[in-house]
Amino acid sequence: MSGKPKLHYFNGRGRMESIRWLLAAAGVEFEECFLETKDDLTKLQKDGSLMFQQVPMVEIDGMKMVQTRAILGYIAAKYNLYGKDLKERALIDMYVEAIIDLNELLMTHTFQPADKKEQHFATIVDKATNRYFPVYEKVLKDHGQDFLVGNRFSRADVQLLETLLMAEECKPDILAKFPLLQSFKARISNISTIKKFLQPGSQRKPPLQEKDVPKLMKIFH
Amino acid sequence: MAGKPRLHYTKGRGKMESIRWLLAAAGVEFEEEFIETKEDLEKLRTDGVLMFQQVPMVEIDGMKMVQTRAILSYIAAKYNLYGKDLKERAWIDMYVEGTTDLMGMIMYLPFQLADTKEKNLALIIERATTRYFPVYEKALKDHGNDYLVGNKLSWADIHLLEAILMAEECKPDILSAFPLLQAFKGRTSNIPTIKKFLQPGSQRKPPTDEKFVAIVRKIFNI
Numbered sequence: 001m002s003g004k005p006k007l008h009y010f011n012g013r014g015r016m017e018s019i020r021w022l023l024a025a026a027g028v029e030f031e032e033c034f035l036e037t038k039d040d041l042t043k044l045q046k047d048g049s050l051m052f053q054q055v056p057m058v059e060i061d062g063m064k065m066v067q068t069r070a071i072l073g074y075i076a077a078k079y080n081l082y083g084k085d086l087k088e089r090a091l092i093d094m095y096v097e098a099i100i101d102l103n104e105l106l107m108t109h110t111f112q113p114a115d116k117k118e119q120h121f122a123t124i125v126d127k128a129t130n131r132y133f134p135v136y137e138k139v140l141k142d143h144g145q146d147f148l149v150g151n152r153f154s155r156a157d158v159q160l161l162e163t164l165l166m167a168e169e170c171k172p173d174i175l176a177k178f179p180l181l182q183s184f185k186a187r188i189s190n191i192s193t194i195k196k197f198l199q200p201g202s203q204r205k206p207p208l209q210e211k212d213v214p215k216l217m218k219i220f221h
Numbered sequence: 222m223a224g225k226p227r228l229h230y231t232k233g234r235g236k237m238e239s240i241r242w243l244l245a246a247a248g249v250e251f252e253e254e255f256i257e258t259k260e261d262l263e264k265l266r267t268d269g270v271l272m273f274q275q276v277p278m279v280e281i282d283g284m285k286m287v288q289t290r291a292i293l294s295y296i297a298a299k300y301n302l303y304g305k306d307l308k309e310r311a312w313i314d315m316y317v318e319g320t321t322d323l324m325g326m327i328m329y330l331p332f333q334l335a336d337t338k339e340k341n342l343a344l345i346i347e348r349a350t351t352r353y354f355p356v357y358e359k360a361l362k363d364h365g366n367d368y369l370v371g372n373k374l375s376w377a378d379i380h381l382l383e384a385i386l387m388a389e390e391c392k393p394d395i396l397s398a399f400p401l402l403q404a405f406k407g408r409t410s411n412i413p414t415i416k417k418f419l420q421p422g423s424q425r426k427p428p429t430d431e432k433f434v435a436i437v438r439k440i441f442n443i
Contacts, residue, residue, distance in 0.1 A: 052319050052352055063311060069290065070314035077307050086298055090284060093291030098273050131273055 005030040006059040008044060010219060012212065013205045014107065015068045016056045018100075018159060020204065022072055024197035025158040026079035032203065038219050069100075076155040088150045095136070095148055095156040099163050102132050106166045110208045125174065128167050133178050136160060140180040146187060153191070161188045169207055226251040227280040229265060231440060233433050234426045235328065236289045237277045239321075239383060241425065243293055245418035246379045247300035253424065259440050293317075297376040309371045316357070316369055316377040320384040323353045327387050331429040332443075342391060349388045354399050357381055361401040367408055374412065382409045390428055 005023060009016035011034040023030050035041050035055065045053045051066045058065045061078075065071045076082040076092075083089045105124050112120045139148055148156040164185050167174045175182050189198055197204055208216075226244060230237035232255045244251050256262050256276065266274050272287045279286045282299075286292045297303040297313075304310045326345045333341060360369055369377040385406050388395045396403050410419060418425055429437075437443070 051315060051356055052322070061308070063308070065311060065315065067315050067318035070311060070318055073314050074307065074311045077310070086295065087282070087284070089298070090286060090291060090295045093294055094272060094286065094288045097288035097291050101273075135272060 004028075007032045008035065008049075008057040008059075009055050010035045010216060011205065012208055012216070014056075014208075017205055018068065018103070018162060019056060019058060019071055019075070021158055021162045021197065022075050022081070022155055024203065025191070025193050026075065026081060027193045028075075028079065030203070035219055041219055072096075072155065081153065081155040081158070083150055083154055084152070088154075091149050092154050092156045095139075096159050098132055098135070099156075099159045102128060103159075103163055103166065106163070106170060109170065110210060110213060121170070124167075125171055128174060129177065133175070133181060136184075137178045137180050140184060146184075157184075157188050158194070161185060161194070166207075225249075228253045229256065229270075229278040229280075230276050231256050231437060232426065233429050233437065235277075235429075235437075238426055239324070239380060240277060240279060240289065240292055240296070242379055242383045242418065243296050243302070243376060245424065246374075246412070246414050247296065247302060248414045249296075249300065251424070256440060257436075259442070262440055290321075293376065302374065302376045302379070304371055304375055305373075309375075312370045313375050313377045316360070317380050319353055319356060320377075320380045323349055324384050324387055327391060330391075331431070331434050332437075345388070346392050346395065349391075349395060350398065353384075354388075354396070354402060357405075358399045358401050361405060367405075378405075378409055379415070382406060382415065 005028065007016060007019065007030055009032070011032075020030070035044075041055070044050050044055070044057070049064050050057055051064070054066060056066065056068055056071065058071050060071075060074070065074060073082070083092050102124075105120075105127060109117070109120055109124065136148065143151075145151045147153050148160065161184075164175065164181060175185070188194060196202060226249065228237060228240065228251055230253070241251070256265070262276070265271050265276070265278070270285050271278055272285070275287060277287065277289055277292060279292050281292075281295070286295060294303070304313050323345070326341065326348065330338060330341060330345070357369065364372075366372045368374050369381065382405075385396065385402060396406065409415060417423060
């Protein structure tokens with residue numbers, strides 16, 4: 001049949017990292033095909049594998065799926081990480097969309113021109129600590145449960161953990177004022193599939209270094 | 222009980238317009254409360270009704286929903302416009318993300334300065350005609366059905382029609398190389414709920430003009 005999902009992207013986090021996280025958390029083994037040069041991307045575009053000529057692309061269950069959100073939604077539903085009904089799904093979607101917004105800020109930090117970097121950093125910290133983290137801290141406080149939605153592990157928990165860790169890479173004490181997020185982080189990190197993903201040697205990718213940016217620009221521009 | 226959904230946004234298209242389209246297409250009556258000034262937005266924020274201090278916000282089924290995609294997915298699923306199974310849903314999601322990217326580009330056009338505006342308009346037309354429309358034209362050609370997914374009206378069709386009409390506002394003959402999309406446009410526009418939404422006096426909002434851009438800049442401080 002179809003075998004393991006196969007991920008097509010460059011050898012870095014970017015928009016594919018959330019997909020790696022979700023598959024790993026669900027205990028799904030996957031393969032990766034890395035784009036190293038512009039020709040690699042052009043080849044995929046020319047052989048009709050990329051619906052809108054873009055990556056991420058994930059070969060899964062006989063489909064060549066594109067569009068990060070579509071891929072994440074499919075994986076979450078398939079592996080029962082999307083709540084038990086429409087309303088839980090709505091809550092998960094709301095939480096996840098905001099996490100994606102924050103992720104976008106974090107992800108684009110390395111690409112900022114030198115004169116904009118400091119301002120961008122300030123924006124990240126401001127939004128994370130004033131707009132986003134307080135919401136999740138309050139959610140956990142209000143229901144007192146281990147997971148964000150429905151007292152059950154879902155994609156919202158996986159994506160929040162991913163973002164908390166990325167935010168800490170930006171500013172190590174960024175969770176200082178959020179005790180429940182700190183314990184959430186520890187708790188979710190300890191889930192066996194996630195614990196495995198967090199260990200060296202897993203398919204988790206390191207943060208983008210400035211020195212890698214030129215190579216990336218060559219592939220995508 | 223629940224009553225009609227209540228939309229909180231400015232009196233323009235922006236990110237709320239796709240929600241208006243979907244509700245209208247589903248035949249769901251809705252109310253709107255317009256943010257006219259900075260103070261209106263502040264009040265919503267201090268009232269604590271905006272989860273992330275942002276609009277769109279839609280009061281629906283006892284929830285104060287935020288985040289455009291979350292709202293759209295909920296409405297689509299609730300009114301059976303999201304396919305019959307996981308795979309159809311995956312296809313709908315892929316198609317919708319494509320039209321979202323295209324409409325996103327068009328949405329920001331009025332807010333740009335003259336020289337970037339011209340460049341971006343050219344980019345929009347290029348993307349529409351070489352990246353996006355060919356995909357939907359091919360989908361319709363390959364299966365020969367009236368609708369994009371599963372031979373049944375879905376969110377993907379409604380979203381595509383909205384994108385087509387917005388693209389035509391940018392360049393009226395933009396569909397000239399896409400006969401099946403032209404037929405799709407004619408057909409889908411004729412669905413009674415959508416036909417009604419396309420008539421004057423509906424809750425559909427007009428394109429954003431310079432005057433409205435100034436208002437939006439004031440409200441959102443951008």
